[in-house]
Amino acid sequence: GGPAFGWSFWKNCIDSYRNTSPHDGYHILAKWSKMIEDKYSSISLEKLNEEEDEPPKEVFFVYTSNIDGHFTRVPTFQDRVVECHGSTLFLQCQNDYGVDCTQGNKTWALPQDGLSNLTVDPKTHLVSGKFPLCPGTCNMVARPDVLMFGDFKWVGQRTSNQEDKFYHWKDGVDRLASGKYIVTRKEDEEQKGEDEKNKKKEAVPFRPTAYFPEDSDEEDVDTDITKGVVVEIGAGTTIPTVRHQAERFCEMTGATLIRINVHDSHPPYADTGSFWKKKTEIETQYECLSLPLGALEALSVLDWLIEKEREGLVIDDEETEKIEKEEGAEK
Structure with missing residues (x-):
């Protein structure tokens, strides 16, 4: 046991994570994020109440239980990610009881060569060498900043x-989502050159439950420009931290949930009060698209469909089959 055993496990994990590049799915998500930012920049948000807080500047965020640090390796996501279980790319003090350390409540980055001095014995699976140490007053062997x-x-x-x-x-x-702001298109403002009163009358609300300006027709309002979407990838049911976070977010904002999971892509289940009772799907206030696929496969399919729609093509089963034959595209 001890550091020789613990760091044998963590060295293998960290080396594997660092030697593996984020797959193309990360870059597809980054591309979508840029598309959303461009669309968001085409609108103006005006507070209904001057005392209201300013609208959010960011249009996307990543919430992940992965500890590999791959999202932070993609520049688009570096400052817009929550690693709810920590990251192997950072270290912390062991915080042993009874030991007062100046680094006891702090974390620090693991140097790129921080584990290069550790060697794993293939027979005992224990490591030897220079362990990473806490830079605080305790000077004990450090540990990864990961929640176990x-x-x-x-x-x-x-x-x-x-x-x-x-x-x-x-x-x-x-x-x-609660209708605290009036949404107007900047393009409309520039073209029409209307005064503030008329701009309010032409305002586009955030979504159907939001504030509708006087004289507006709800059925004719295009809300897609600001409607949200949650792309949930590989969030299982054993440790449902991310799964529950996604569902609560959609319940709160009315965003569409895209659930990508090979085995657990089903919509939200009702709480039957018993583990042994058969769970039933519940009727939600938001749309849920279930994709029983792997992450990269599902994201590639969605990206392909988005690109075709941006080209002005209406995609149905017959059209999809035709395009695949002509272009050799893969669904």
Whole structure:
């Protein structure tokens, strides 16, 4: 046991994570994020009440239980991610009981060559060499900043800071969904050159439950320009942290849920009160698209469909088959 055993496990994990590049699915998500930002920049948000907080500046956020740090390796997501279980790319003090350390509640980055001095014995599977040490007054062997089961010594400083930004953004999205702002297209404002009163009459609300300006026709209003979507990828039911976060967000904002999971792509289940009772799907206030596919496969399919729609093509089963034959595209 001890550090030689623990760091044998973590060295294998960290080396594997660092030697694996984020797959193309991460870059597809980054591309979509840029598309959403461009669309968001084409509108103006005006507060209905001057005392209301400002609308959110960010249009997307990542909430992940992955500890591999891959999202932070994609520049688009570096400052807009919550790693709710921590990250192997950061270290913390062991926080042993009875030991007062100046780094006891802090985390620090694991150097790129931080584990290069550790060697794993193929027979005992124990490591030897220079272990990463806490730079604080305790000078003990450090540990990854990762939340384990029953882990009362996890610092989680980075995660707390990330969550502060996330929940601030989430509150802003909730205000949008609650109709706290009037949404107008900048293009319309520039072309029509209308005064503030007329702009309000031409305003586009955030979504059907939001504020509708006087004289507006709800059926004729295009709400797609600001409607939200949650892309949930691989969030299972055993540890449903991310799954529940996605469902609560959709309930709060009316965003569409795209659930990508090979085995657990089903819509939200009702709480039957018993583990043994057969669970039943519940009727939600938001749309849910279930895709029983792997992450990269599902994202590639959706990206292909988005590109075809942007080209002005109406996609149905017959049209999809025709395009695939002509272009050799893969669904």
